[in-house]
Amino acid sequence: MSRGAAPALREAMLQAAMTGSKMLILPGLYLIERSISAELPGSLVIEFSTGARLIAAPGLSKTVLYPRGAKTSMVTCTTLDLTIINPQIDCSEGSSPSGKGGGFCSALSFNYLRNVRIEGGELYGGDAPENPNADSGITWVTCCDVIVDGVKIEGFNDCAIYPGGNNMLGTDGDGGTGKITRCEIRNCRSAVSAKREMTLLIFQGNTVEGCLAGVSSQDVRGAGGVPGARRLEISDNTFSRCMSNVIRPRGATVGFARNNLITNFGFHPVTGKSAKRNAVAINMDGSDGFRLEDNIIVLEDDFRDSQLALLFSQHTFGDMIFDHANCVGSGNTYMNIPRIMSFHSPGGPHKFVNEIIIGAGPQPFDEENVNPDTVVTYYSDDLSELHVWPSPKAEPAR
Secondary structure (H helix, E strand, C coil): CEECCHHHHHHHHHHHHHHCCEEEECCEEEEECCCEEEECCCCEEEEECCCEEEEECCCCCCEEEEEECCCCCCCCCCCCCEEEECCEEECCCCCCCCCCCCCCEEEEEEECCEEEEEECCEEECCCCCCCCCECEEEEEECCEEEEEECCEEECCCCEEEECECECCCCCCCCCCEEEEECCEEECCCEEEEEECECCEEEEECCEEECCCEEEEECECCCCCCCECCCEEEEECCEEECCCCCCEECECCCEEEEECCEEECCCECCCCCCECCCCCEEEEEECCECCEEECCEEECCCCCCCCCEEEEEECEEECCEEECCECCEEECCEEECCCEEEEECCCCCCCEEEEEEEECCCCCCECCCCCCCCCEEEEECCCCCCEEEECCCCCCCCC
16 A cells, blocks of 8 residues: 555646646555645546545545635636546545544545536445544535536445535526436435535435435525525435435425435434434425425335424524425325324425325324415325315305
8 A cells, every 4th residue: 555645646636737637546555644635727637547546544634635726706616627537535544533633534525616527436434324534525615517426425424425506695696506416325424415505406316325314405604594505406316214304405495306216214224223203204494495296205114103204394594584385296105104294383385286195104194383275185095086185174054
């Protein structure tokens, strides 16, 4: 194993960006004792040869690979492009359990760039979502037009992917867009959390397994209360053995979750036992106008506790309050879920049509806080009759 490789790799990264050539990381194991961090003078392609791997040295509390553009204002990106092909980074021996060094080890970060592509590869943090050594797999801030495709990410204690737009309201009208496709995310505390303002985040065709939480939008860290993603489009994904909040649009986030499969949520991914009461598949956390279409939510195991398919709740950020409202659902299927809908705060109305509910508990809908104009039409076990909830009130006798 090659030790002390960070300075040489940093120099190679700078030279390749300066000359417009590709940086090729040759086969071998490189022990990284400090971050490979550089401000790029030009666009860059980094390719990992077969057998090449960057390994965080024990106790490393920094990002292993950190290419970035020149710092600009908080609301613009540079014109530099970055492509990383087949990244292989191991953070499992990163920062110590005591947190010495003031941080945790992350695999890959970048910022102040435009047109970023991460293609294939594997980022490894450990075997369990609560391991103490690895923080996040991929993080970006103030970047526009980022695509992450076909990457395997496992065992990060904070989040597999942190997509980040601008640090404040995007006066450039962009705010950053991101697309995450065909990735395998396993055993992370959270799969994806959009941070800072983004115009759009697409999460499509991915597999998420054994994470404590799934895909969510976080709050922008600035004035205005704008959420971490103005729009989330979550489609054609498989989520299995995630503990709770598998999909969680927050605040003013709009968009849709379409054609996703969510199985066996509400169980701890390591122990396999029920993690807590009221585990939630989809949490409409102050969302207004978010759409749920043709999703399947199913508990395949015999054991059932109090898992909840859909939660509608109020979201507070600073002095701003977001009430859930105008959510629309159609063609979603719920199988063996004890509870279908619960309303933790007043809001709405919501409209769900042609839902399919099979094997629900004795009280699938919570009446408390339900808006009188909310309506759900659904087929139950035998699929022969369309039901309406809340039940239409009888007209008073004349």
